[in-house]
Amino acid sequence: MSSATLMNGFPSSAELDALRLSLEVAARSVGFSLPLAVLAAWLLTRARFPGRPLLDAFVHLPLVLPPVAVGYVLLVLFGVHGPIGGWLRRTVGIELAFTTAGAALATAVMTFPLMVRAIRIALENVDRGLEEAARTLGAGPLDRFATITLPLMLPGILAGAVTAFAAGLGEFGAVITFASNVPGVTRTLPLALYTAIQSPGGDALALRLAVLSFVLGLAGPKAAG
Amino acid sequence: MFPHFDVLGNLRYGYKRAAAPRAIGFDEVIALLGLAPLLRRRPQQLSGGERQRVSLGRALLSQPRLLLLDEPLASLDVARREEVLPYLEALRDRLSIPMVYVSHEFEEVLRLATHVVLLDSGSVVAQGTPGEVSLRPELRSIVGPDSVGAVLDSVVTKVDSERGMADVQLGRGTLHVSLREAPVGSRVRIQLLARDIILATQSPHALSVRNALQGTVAQISADTDQAVLIEVDIGGAIVLARITQSAVEALDLRVGSAVWVLVKAVSTRGHAFRMPATEHASSGDLVRTRPGPPSR
DSSP: OOOOTTTTTTTTTHHHHHHHHHHHHHHHHHHHHHHHHHHHHHHHHHHOOOTTTHHHHHHHHHHOOHEEEEEEEHHHHSSSTHHHHHHHHTTTTTOOOOOOHHHHHHHHHHHHHHHHHHHHHHTTTOOHHHHHHHTTTTOOOHIIIIIIIIIHHHHHHHHHHHHHHHHHOOHHHHHHHOOOOOOTTOOOOHHHHHHHHHTTHHHHHHHHHHHHHHHHHHHHHHHOO | TTSSOOHHHHHHHHHSOOOOOOOOOOHHHHHTTOOOGGGOOOGGGGGGGHHHHHHHHHHTTOSSSSEEEESTTTTHHHHHHHHHHHHHHHHHHHHHOOEEEEESOOHHHHHHHSSSEEEEETTEEEEEOOHHHHHHHHHHHHGGGGGGGEEEEEEEEEEEETTTTTEEETEEEEEEOOSOOOOTTEEEEEEEEEOOOESSSSSSSSOOEEEEEEEEEEEEEEOOOSEEEEEEEESSSSEEEEEEEEHHHHTOTTTTTEEEEEEGGGGGGEEEHHHHHHHHOOOOOOOOOOOOOOOO
């Protein structure tokens, strides 16, 4: 097999679909988790409440659990007959299992610890003295957060979002377990790559998808600055 | 200073949130503290003195009823202090906001205070006008022997702007001092360091010393090892002089002795001091402390 035939018609529409889906899932997962990650980081850094160590452990759980286990737990909770999934379907008419939104949810859960970590470090580095100064100048708690704390931790929030987005592009185990491997719906780049490897004669496609992943991995950080 | 705002943003932060009516105007503060050239700068681009001025402006614009300044110049070197002090004097003279100023530097207290509370290890040991406190023995152990000296509030009677000198009224006599930018009739504050004062029992002549004030010895007290502190009444005002024990014996000084107080004009420095119109309602209070266990 020559390299000319290998790269013939590259990228195909299926490959583009997988690429587009990966980007969409990663972007939606960041959109989901960013506000929650800021809240979690704030609770873990600033708030004093009894369940704090528990929350800390819970937030970091996806980092240590097998991704398939996370996907399975999501399936149990958010599946069509699960306690949360069933309720969502009945009240708002949203189904998450086996949908693109579901893939984004699984990705969000998996990348959540990375995001919280980055934001938390940024929040810890915000000078409390500046918030105190704002208080003496008449700013209330929400006012202080919006005008002082949030702008000062913005670089950390951006770093967290970029890291989570990059990691989300390649999320595999939780996505395939919770959202399955539906072409054009949940078959992201890594899932397409896996499918190609499993199919007889799919070597060429697998190689091309791998090349696409490499290009994305190298171009992404460049584009993010 | 908020690093993510420029100077203007920092100044407006408190101003916007202050309840109306705003007695202290935005333009007034900018003029008073000379902030106009700094408005578009970032806090990182300011010198230490400029930062303190902007911080002061921001605090003022939040319309405080009282200003608590806790060693505002402590982080600055001597040159920067000299740059900020005139602005603090301007605040004292132009705004009717009481200021509580905490400092370890007697020089700053001298230039700014209308009332001094002396704290030692967390308790009040003396208080009064700077003139009164300057004579108190409690002050001596705090400021050290080289800073001991009478502080006198007075009025300019004659100005020699060419030489940068002025005559000020002191007791019955007149003192010739280095003083700039203070017109006739304005109030000044002068410190006469005890170590710079010479006492004579006869009218001096053929000396380079420009000032000779007539007075009587009011009190003699022990000071450092070989020296004594002599309080001389020069007609309603007291001057402190440090001389040696042997000089006291040689001149036969005792309470009631008539003496001449000799002061080198160059060793005195006056500070223009425009007292606020309503002296008590808006007087600046200064507190001088010495490090000690916290009083809380």
